[in-house]
Amino acid sequence: MDNKEIMRIILKKYFGYDSFKKGQEKVIKAILSKKDVLCVMPTGGGKSVCFQIPALMLNGVTLVVSPLISLMKEQTEELNKKGISAVCISGKQEYNTIKRIFDNADRYKIIYISPEKLANDNYLYYLLPLDISLLVIDEAHCVSQWGQSFRPSYLKIKDFLGKLEKRPVVSAFTATASPAVRKDILSLLGLKNTYTYIAGFERPNLYYSIIRPKSKNKELLKIVKYRSALCGIIYCATRFAADKVYDLLEINNIPCVKYHAGMSDKERAKAQAAFLSGEKTVMAATIAFGMGIDKPDISYIVHYNMPLSFESYYQETGRAGRDGEKAECIMLYSDKDPETNQKIISDCENIKDRNIQKSIIQNNNKKLDKVYKFCHTKKCLRNELLAFFGEYHFKKCGKCSNCKIQTMQKNITLPAQKILSSVARTKQRATLSENINVLKGIKTRYIADNHFDKLSTFGLMQEMKISEIRILINALINLGYLKLLHYKHKDILQLTEKSLPVLKGETTVYADFL
Numbered sequence: 376m377d378n379k380e381i382m383r384i385i386l387k388k389y390f391g392y393d394s395f396k397k398g399q400e401k402v403i404k405a406i407l408s409k410k411d412v413l414c415v416m417p418t419g420g421g422k423s424v425c426f427q428i429p430a431l432m433l434n435g436v437t438l439v440v441s442p443l444i445s446l447m448k449e450q451t452e453e454l455n456k457k458g459i460s461a462v463c464i465s466g467k468q469e470y471n472t473i474k475r476i477f478d479n480a481d482r483y484k485i486i487y488i489s490p491e492k493l494a495n496d497n498y499l500y501y502l503l504p505l506d507i508s509l510l511v512i513d514e515a516h517c518v519s520q521w522g523q524s525f526r527p528s529y530l531k532i533k534d535f536l537g538k539l540e541k542r543p544v545v546s547a548f549t550a551t552a553s554p555a556v557r558k559d560i561l562s563l564l565g566l567k568n569t570y571t572y573i574a575g576f577e578r579p580n581l582y583y584s585i586i587r588p589k590s591k592n593k594e595l596l597k598i599v600k601y602r603s604a605l606c607g608i609i610y611c612a613t614r615f616a617a618d619k620v621y622d623l624l625e626i627n628n629i630p631c632v633k634y635h636a637g638m639s640d641k642e643r644a645k646a647q648a649a650f651l652s653g654e655k656t657v658m659a660a661t662i663a664f665g666m667g668i669d670k671p672d673i674s675y676i677v678h679y680n681m682p683l684s685f686e687s688y689y690q691e692t693g694r695a696g697r698d699g700e701k702a703e704c705i706m707l708y709s710d711k712d713p714e715t716n717q718k719i720i721s722d723c724e725n726i727k728d729r730n731i732q733k734s735i736i737q738n739n740n741k742k743l744d745k746v747y748k749f750c751h752t753k754k755c756l757r758n759e760l761l762a763f764f765g766e767y768h769f770k771k772c773g774k775c776s777n778c779k780i781q782t783m784q785k786n787i788t789l790p791a792q793k794i795l796s797s798v799a800r801t802k803q804r805a806t807l808s809e810n811i812n813v814l815k816g817i818k819t820r821y822i823a824d825n826h827f828d829k830l831s832t833f834g835l836m837q838e839m840k841i842s843e844i845r846i847l848i849n850a851l852i853n854l855g856y857l858k859l860l861h862y863k864h865k866d867i868l869q870l871t872e873k874s875l876p877v878l879k880g881e882t883t884v885y886a887d888f889l
């Protein structure tokens with residue numbers, strides 16, 4: 376059996392997928408042929424499989440350097456569930472726990488490790504004798520001071536490689552890499568004989584717009600209310616702003632949660648869970664929210680403030696439309712934003728070295744300058760964004776606020792009848808998200824308790840994506856065929872006086888869509 380066949384069998388057996396996503400096969404093949412790899416793929420592109428499959432095919436162990444403890448834990452748990460022996464080593468564990476893991480290292484195919492632990496000389500004694508066949512560096516942009524998420528211990532990875540008797544294959548993965556960051560990754564991680572895979576940065580289903588409202592708050596409320604059945608994230612520049620936005624939405628009875636570094640782990644986990652399940656549709660957050668989040672039905676991202684860099688703008692907007700459905704990225708710009716951002720980037724007290732401090736501020740200023748130009752350009756926003764990542768398109772996209780976005784009218788009478796009849800059958804008592812679960816045929820505890828899985832409308836729109844169902848419900852709300860009743864912090868979906876004629880087939884329903 377050749378490698379190609381084995382790869383496919385592993386993909387099916389452990390991950391349950393029939394075919395590879397774009398680029399995965401190329402990257403895996405390169406690793407198996409013992410080439411170093413730099414893989415730049417957008418969030419959701421499927422990077423994990425690119426190193427998890429080789430990890431299973433190579434002898435010895437694969438070491439994965441990853442900067443986020445929560446993500447490492449989640450990934451190891453996922454792997455263990457699939458029957459792949461994996462473990463993670465991070466800052467929160469006791470020395471003895473870590474020693475025990477290393478003593479049994481040959482039991483594991485994949486060991487996740489934080490960069491700090493890898494750089495810590497105390498663990499070299501255990502790490503050096505390991506039979507490491509592949510060293511994976513996830514979020515590899517953290518090695519570059521051009522990126523916002525610079526982690527000094529990433530710079531030690533190269534030293535670590537130098538100490539190993541047998542150099543493993545090294546592969547670096549990232550979602551955001553401008554040409555400058557890419558260059559840093561190659562040199563600072565010491566990649567050799569490298570196969571570089573760069574996925575296209577184009578996200579054709581995203582619509583970009585920049586708005587300059589007189590009042591950001593009024594505009595935000597308008598945006599969110601017009602999208603009451605959709606899921607969205609409001610990114611704010613500071614914790615303070617995230618708190619304010621949250622309060623604003625809360626006062627206006629919008630089902631929202633918030634997330635920033637000033638909250639406790641428990642509060643954040645609770646907020647995240649409510650957003651992921653669809654129970655709360657709006658998330659007001661700082662950039663602390665989103666890494667490793669895989670919610671496919673996010674239909675809009677609002678930047679309440681001008682972002683600090685193209686990298687972060689691309690990454691944050693990239694969380695919309697993960698399932699391929701059309702989604703919007705709306706930036707609210709005000710002339711005060713550049714000043715606020717100046718303050719944010721000048722604050723790097725945590726970095727002791729004055730010279731490094733100075734160069735970081737300089738770098739950040741350059742990045743800010745580019746975003747500033749982006750906010751003021753009359754050219755196609757998509758093309759400007761792609762050009763930043765080194766991709767050039769010459770046609771206007773027709774899907775950004777500088778190209779003028781066109782909508783299309785569609786007849787949605789049939790899906791409208793399905794949705795309205797389902798709302799009638801859940802007796803107008805179920806929340807928006809439970810109604811969606813009924814239509815999609817997802818049996819939650821609530822649905823089982825209420826026997827909604829016995830309804831004729833259960834699974835009636837099974838073949839649709841959740842975001843498609845949301846978009847249809849949203850249109851019906853805006854046209855007055857449905858309404859959301861805010862009751863005890865829940866959003867109950869109910870019929871209106873306009874619903875009956877649709878159900879009887881007396882009305883044709885048209886709605887505008889992107």
Ligand code: ADP
Nearest residue numbers: 392394395396417418419420421422423424669
């Ligand atoms: P990234 O790390 O690039 O953000 P992930 O590795 O988390 O992306 O993968 C994103 C999503 O795509 C996950 O839900 C994953 O299970 C799924 N996925 C990965 N590979 C495939 C594939 N070959 N076919 C279908 N889905 C896949």
Ligand code: ZN
Nearest residue numbers: 755772775778
């Ligand atoms: Zn455009």
